[in-house]
Amino acid sequence: MSATNMPQGVTPISHAIYDLHMTVFWICVAIAVIVFGVMIYALIYHRKAAGHKAATFHEHPILEMVWAIIPFIILIIIAIPATKTLINMDDSSDSDLTVKITGYQWKWKYEYLDQGISFMSNLATSQDEMQNLTPKNKWYLLEVDHPLVLPVGEKIRFLITSNDVIHSWWVPALGVKKDAIPGFIHEAWARINKPGIYRGQCAELCGTNHGFMPIVVEAVTKPEFEAWVKQQIKSPASAGTIAIPQKPLSKDEIMSAGKTAYEKNCSVCHKDTGLGMPPTFPALKGSKIATGNIKNHIDIVLNGKPGTAMQPFGKILNDQDIADIITYERNAWGNNTGDIIKAEQIKAARNQQEKTK
């Protein structure tokens, strides 16, 4: 059976919100029962067909005042707890852990400012499931490659911003929803009281793939969190520019790695088939960039194309992934250029840019 009500959630704030929601809900039900009750009574008994003769009264100032004042009092009663909860929500002081959340079209970046950990979190549902080619799994569209790992019992402060358009970071179980606005940072906080996996989605229309940037929070115990932090510092899940051990790979292996990275980062727009969704998202199959000068190809992937949804992936992906993706794009879908791009070429292109700056 599908859920029909708001989850109670796992933070003090989400509990307070749930209680407020249920209180007001029942008050609304009571008002509706009274108003609709009177109305239904009139509809049954005060019909012409039932022989009822119309009364002539049409004014009663005292009655009018009464039914203006009673709702006013009810509103004051519900405003008091709402105000209290709101003031509590606004107080993000004395936090134990700070996570900076940045919205990108269409993924989230999480940075643990004190621990120096940083990674992107992408949708993990396969294109095949979205296109109805394979059965959908239980967490269809609500699964990511790298969840946000948080300790329970700690006061976690979120600093929320965006890299491009407005997104909104929402996890119902945490009672947190805050818009991610480019150029501004807003705060929210949560103190999770139960380990578990909590899922949410971007709540503000942010372009074509707004529906495909879920949020997964993995709440773990304090020791588990510390172990996770240590392990992340040793070998990051995914990060900015980092060195990858160099070993010679066959073309097939590169293509396979490229395909995986492409499907994770590129195919929401350019599609698995490389046909894109023109004209907003151009086809890569047979395109000038993917079959022409390698330099231009590296440039657009590293730096994006201003004014379009094409982002500067140089800021997000490491050299190896970019090289694999470009290799894949230049050889897949009949683009058989035969080019194999190495991570060094990407590094060189980055260095070149640094110099020209």
Add this chain to the structure above:
Amino acid sequence: MTSEATIAIPLYLKPWLFFKRWVLSTNHKDIGTLYLLFSLLMFLVGGIFALLIRAELFRPGARIIDPELFNQMTTMHGLVMIFGAVMPALVGLANWMIPLMIGAPDMAMPRMNNLSFWITPLAFIILLSTLIMPGSAPNFGWTFYAPLSTTYGPPSTDYMIFAIHLLGISSILGAINIIATILNMRAPGMTLMKMPLFCWTWLITAFLLIGVMPVLAGTVTMMLMDRHFGTSFFNAAGGGDPLLFQHLFWFFGHPEVYIIILPGFGVISQVIPTFSRKKLFGYSFMVYATCAIAILSYFVWVHHMFVTGVPLAAQLFTMYMTMIIAVPTGVKVFNWVTTMFKGAMTFETPMLFAIAFVFLFTIGGLSGVMLSMVPADFQYQDTYFVVAHFHYVLVPGAVFAIISGIYYWLPKWTGHMYNETLGKIHFWLSVISVNVTFFPMHFLGLAGMPRRIPDYALQFANFNAIASLGAFVFGISQLLFVYIIFRSIRKGKPATAQVWEGAEGLEWTVPSPAPHHTFAVPPSLYENGITPPLHAKGVDAEGGGGI
């Protein structure tokens, strides 16, 4: 319908006469008809967009339209329904009925009236043409938040900006005309506090339009500047603020909600007394409540922005102001119920739609109270709960009020009664399907489904399927409505001048169909045997201009 049809006219003159009658018309009834027909067309167009959305959402997975087109459909559905269907329908009702209700020969500025109508189709040709242009049509929702609509907007956004400018001009012209008509052209003896409530609600609405349309025009102009002339009103990188856009937009947008619903309140306040055979209860409080709602509507725009990080003080202030709106709105609902109470009710189609309005608008109003609480709004905002809320106030709210008004006044317009059986079938199909469509959306929103997503997690599948089925039934039932309207133009029992047993007001003193020109000489309220709606006790005939 006119005497011209009976005179032998050379064939080559007929297109010219048709052109002269409908395109160059300055007659309030013809322009009212044009507005209503245009709005009916846009209602069907916007409905097709809605059904494409519901078809895509029928089952999870990519099905019919891709996410890019989906976003274009949500944008166009919103813009077409608000600016193309609901607002022109209300202006059409105002054009037809306000002069008849206050005993005026026409609108105060007939030529401006013509202009304000013909701008509207032009604006929609421009707006809808973006769908067939290369590149994307506007794809950022009807709220077109920056920077999605500025830095990241498709080239066609400029067409939307131009269309909105035109619609704004049209609305302002229409509003000026309505204010001028109501304040200057009432028949002797018709003081403001004796005016039918429909005229009152439109008078207040017209002031709202004049207040907020320039703000919208300013906002889209700033967008245009940001897009092409290097300004940074909404761009943080240039010292601007994306939130400025939302403040400006909702300063327009919230009063806009009341622009859409207040004339609907007016229609309901005409229909319920007629079929209850009892005067409207608490007329003067209804007027005060309408004024209060209009004034408060200027102070609550931030309730659309609770999760954007606005300061605590702004959140608290807006929460309290929003809650207070429930008081005058409650007064209205209680007064309608009390009007029905101890009446002698009959249930013709207009009354059925009016009763459904009171029930379902109240549900939308109550979910509005829930949304006003900021902490809870953090969970509701941008979910299907909000979609359910505003569709409850707009579809079984504003749209049902308009449909009720159309059935109510259609015999006066066409001279024929519509088919009551078909009308009742239309009502029951509509009222059941509208609830099947929108009620499950409350559950979807509470369970966590964000709005404006083209695909969704499996837990949302059942209710989405139900909502889609309801939407298709609702959409198809409106074709029956179209048939009923056009059938009554030529067929149906001839209507009397009075039409409805319990109807009161000057519009029922003219024959059905209403002649092309009415009230060339101002009517006397007393000679016509009209009891002015209220406060008639001991009031003597004073000039129409006094407030």
